[in-house]
Structures are given as structure tokens and as C-alpha cells.
């Protein structure tokens with residue numbers, strides 16, 4: 097199950113603190129990206145990154161409750177997220193994780209977790 101595998105990855109890379117650092121960097125990169133940056137204009141990417149960290153910890157079973165927006169509700173007010181946007185996010189994620197020295201298997205685990213949300217987030 098990808099959640100359990102992701103938990104091992106997060107522990108190995110340095111725990112919750114490192115998760116927040118990586119996600120803040122990942123969201124900063126997305127917000128500056130020519131293809132998907134516009135989704136984040138006028139939004140506080142650190143705040144979104146920290147909410148995403150809480151969501152991941154919840155999905156991993158590390159925390160018992162999560163009161164933030166869910167992946168289904170969080171994107172309703174945004175312009176439609178298309179497959180190409182989602183693919184671009186995965187490319188930026190892959191590059192970010194590489195820069196933090198996550199190995200191929202751990203990067204794939206994280207990407208598998210993200211891809212599990214593709215169908216509910218992408219509008220076709």
C-alpha cells in the first residue's frame with residue numbers, strides 16, 4: 097500500500113521537519129513554473145505546503161485527524177486542473193526529490209502516492 101511505503105520514505109529522509117522543508121521548496125518551484133505557476137498566484141505557498149504536509153501525515157496514518165481541505169474540496173475554486181498540469185507537477189516533484197537526494201525507489205513511491213489522486217483532481 098503506497099501510504100505505508102510513503103511513511104518509510106518520510107522517516108528515512110528525516111521525518112516531519114524535512115517533509116515540510118521539501119514541500120515548501122516544491123510549492124515554491126510550482127508557483128514559479130511557467131506552466132502551472134498561475135494556479136498559485138496571490139496564494140501563500142508556504143501555507144499550502146504546510147497543509148499538504150499535514151494531509152500527507154494524516155494519509156500515512158501518522159496523525160489521527162485532519163481538519164484541512166481535502167484533495168477533492170481544495171481545488172474546486174481553481175481553474176480546471178488538466179492532465180498536462182498534473183504531469184508537470186509530477187516532473188517538478190521528481191526534480192525536487194532528486195535535489196534532496198531521494199533515491200529512485202523512494203521518488204517512485206512518492207509519485208505513486210500523488211498519482212492516486214489524479215482521477216479526482218483532473219478535469220477532463
Ligand code: HEM
Nearest residue numbers: 135136144147148151164165166167170181182185210213
Ligand atoms: C497540478 C496539480 C495540482 C495543482 C495545480 C494544485 C493546486 C492547488 C492550489 C492552488 C491549492 C490552494 C487552494 C486554495 O488555497 O484556495 C491547493 C490546495 C490543496 N491541494 Fe492541490 N494542487 C494539485 C494537486 C494536488 C494533489 C496531487 C494533492 C494530493 C496529494 C493535492 C492536495 C491539496 C490539498 C490537501 C490542499 C489544501 C491545502 C490547504 O488547506 O491549504 N493537490 N492545491
